[in-house]
Amino acid sequence: MPQTPFTALTAAGVPLDSANVDTDQVIPARFLKYPRSDTSWTFLFHDLRLRPDGSENPDFILSNEPYKSKGRILVADRNFGCGSSRESAVYALQDWGFRAVIAPSFGDIFFNNSFKNGFLPIRLRTEVCNALRQDLHDAPGAEIAIDVEAQTVTGPDGVAHSFELDDFRKYCLTRGLDDIDFTLEQTRKIDAFERDNRPSWLGHNA
Amino acid sequence: MPQTQFEKIWDAHVIESRPDGQTLLYVDRHLLHEGSFHGFEYLDQRDMPVRRPGQSFAVADHYIPTTSRNLADTEDDVARSLITRLEANAAKHGVSHFGIDSESQGIVHVIGPEQGITLPGLLIVCGDSHTATHGALGAYAFGIGASEVTHVLATQTLWQMKPKAMRISVDGARPAGVTGKDVILAIIAQISAAGATGHAVEFAGSLIRDLSMEERMTVCNMTIEAGGRAGMIAPDEKTFAYIKGRRYAPDGEDWDKALAAWLALPSDEGAVFDAEVTLDGTAIRPMLTWGTSPEQAAALADTVPDPANAPNAEKAEEWRDALDYIGLTAGQHFRDVAVDKVFIGSCTNSRIEDLRAAAAVLKGRQVQVKQALVSPGSFLVKKQAEAEGLDRIFKEAGFEWRESGCSMCVGMNGDLAERGERVASTSNRNFRGRQGQGVRTHLVSPASAAAAAITGHFADPRDFA
Ligand code: SF4
Numbered sequence: 001m002p003q004t005p006f007t008a009l010t011a012a013g014v015p016l017d018s019a020n021v022d023t024d025q026v027i028p029a030r031f032l033k034y035p036r037s038d039t040s041w042t043f044l045f046h047d048l049r050l051r052p053d054g055s056e057n058p059d060f061i062l063s064n065e066p067y068k069s070k071g072r073i074l075v076a077d078r079n080f081g082c083g084s085s086r087e088s089a090v091y092a093l094q095d096w097g098f099r100a101v102i103a104p105s106f107g108d109i110f111f112n113n114s115f116k117n118g119f120l121p122i123r124l125r126t127e128v129c130n131a132l133r134q135d136l137h138d139a140p141g142a143e144i145a146i147d148v149e150a151q152t153v154t155g156p157d158g159v160a161h162s163f164e165l166d167d168f169r170k171y172c173l174t175r176g177l178d179d180i181d182f183t184l185e186q187t188r189k190i191d192a193f194e195r196d197n198r199p200s201w202l203g204h205n206a
Numbered sequence: 207m208p209q210t211q212f213e214k215i216w217d218a219h220v221i222e223s224r225p226d227g228q229t230l231l232y233v234d235r236h237l238l239h240e241g242s243f244h245g246f247e248y249l250d251q252r253d254m255p256v257r258r259p260g261q262s263f264a265v266a267d268h269y270i271p272t273t274s275r276n277l278a279d280t281e282d283d284v285a286r287s288l289i290t291r292l293e294a295n296a297a298k299h300g301v302s303h304f305g306i307d308s309e310s311q312g313i314v315h316v317i318g319p320e321q322g323i324t325l326p327g328l329l330i331v332c333g334d335s336h337t338a339t340h341g342a343l344g345a346y347a348f349g350i351g352a353s354e355v356t357h358v359l360a361t362q363t364l365w366q367m368k369p370k371a372m373r374i375s376v377d378g379a380r381p382a383g384v385t386g387k388d389v390i391l392a393i394i395a396q397i398s399a400a401g402a403t404g405h406a407v408e409f410a411g412s413l414i415r416d417l418s419m420e421e422r423m424t425v426c427n428m429t430i431e432a433g434g435r436a437g438m439i440a441p442d443e444k445t446f447a448y449i450k451g452r453r454y455a456p457d458g459e460d461w462d463k464a465l466a467a468w469l470a471l472p473s474d475e476g477a478v479f480d481a482e483v484t485l486d487g488t489a490i491r492p493m494l495t496w497g498t499s500p501e502q503a504a505a506l507a508d509t510v511p512d513p514a515n516a517p518n519a520e521k522a523e524e525w526r527d528a529l530d531y532i533g534l535t536a537g538q539h540f541r542d543v544a545v546d547k548v549f550i551g552s553c554t555n556s557r558i559e560d561l562r563a564a565a566a567v568l569k570g571r572q573v574q575v576k577q578a579l580v581s582p583g584s585f586l587v588k589k590q591a592e593a594e595g596l597d598r599i600f601k602e603a604g605f606e607w608r609e610s611g612c613s614m615c616v617g618m619n620g621d622l623a624e625r626g627e628r629v630a631s632t633s634n635r636n637f638r639g640r641q642g643q644g645v646r647t648h649l650v651s652p653a654s655a656a657a658a659a660i661t662g663h664f665a666d667p668r669d670f671a
Contacts, residue, residue: 024639030617033288047638084635085350086351087353088352107433108435112351113353116353166226168226180356180360183365184361190361193221194362197232199327199464
């Protein structure tokens, strides 16, 4: 879907300390059947954020202010978003208000899904992520600055760290573009591929 | 230049490569389940057709009830509407659909190979992370997200960055009682839940070649639990024998042409992988997971590990957290841990050989747990099991003999355990809450699940062979 262009953002960070936070934690499976709506944000980290009786679990970072209302950038630990391919994990983060997540590593499918929705996953070294999370614990509400064009993340300490971002994703992200439109412009190449490159034994089933 | 199997398949599907590495790949076959509603909605909003409906196959598995083949038994109206929408979307766009009452119905990753949709050398995608399963036949198959599903429906292509290639070799004679499930759990325990991130994995070595086709599917299925983008195994005589005669497989002259192409697929001698991992197959024992990540796995004959012995402080903290959730204490023998429920099913372990292995343990014995449930992976698996009389063994032992579906692998169709309950499960994810809020999941092989069912605690299946 076409997105709001994402060029830069300065906002409060939220430190999430566990490794291997899978997409079942980001949004439990029982919520996947609902279409995206005004209330989808309530699904985010549902079973971590809320106790079985529905009350807020104060031990979970996102239940606490100022993280709860001001956090727009999540800083996580290694292998964030591993597990299920559910794109709703990205929707839930966005619908809550997050626009980016920083971690040492990500689940591959989550990483891809993020870009498709104008949501930015940023890989930074483990030590940098650890230090950022520490800063955010020490000064709740502290801000992180992301510059997509320059490909940098600047922590509360003012130190800038660069991150990798391929040109295509950057192009789509900064313009809010949908890659389906882009691909449809290549239709002639796809036609040619289908004509010349498909194995004959597949019996080209149209 | 010698090439890996992965590179050969990748190269054969490149339509266009951009300087930044983004590559437009052609998709041979696309599998759809109920979660595809986002994609069809997008097409409808823009009044777009499915580019190649003949290359898409739709089946309902995640939300369907396993208590009957009646949609009235679906958990609720929202879930039911997803099942009926899949059928309506498939009909509208001319996509083959295997409905709840069809003989071709089953879990998407079980029916792909079963119907001959999955073939060596093909590029196969599905909006589901366990799509790697299909790599067992020598395909390059990977899970995609909802936006990518939409992209494939609209264009029959995908933009991808080329993953790196990893080879995991397991050599040595397979110890008695060790199954494909134990092999993959041992691999993940060694390389970690992120050990294969960013890689297309090829499983190789004498022990892998020794696995049956269905066991190879189990191994490839869980590649994603090691972070891998795809898992694959070189096609061989076993693969060809498995495929021949299946519904969507080539036949006649096409079969001969296909076979010639498939024989050229395996990685060339001297092909270079970006990463190599080796495991001593002779050291693998029947396994279980003891924590909340698939990497937290150990041999059933051992004891609960002590966080004090974790490789580093960070892991120690993770282990403590996991043990806290799962309710186990360091040093406890797994055989002393009581199990509440047993689930045999899922795209990992619900095929006919899985049911045979479980039935061999159950025969003449009685279930000692609160609930034991078996959901065959497809209609045809169920039918075959019934023809062999396996259903009677399960039922006589006290198992519920259900219909096919994702069932208790994932908490979205009504088959759930309850808070605090401990489940021995043949599925692939032991994440917190995966089988219901607060449920403690332990991943095991079908034989080990059966052993837990008849003893009421974890047990080494080799004692019941
Ligand atoms: S059985 Fe489980 S893992 Fe497999 S497709 Fe269904 S929900 Fe996913």
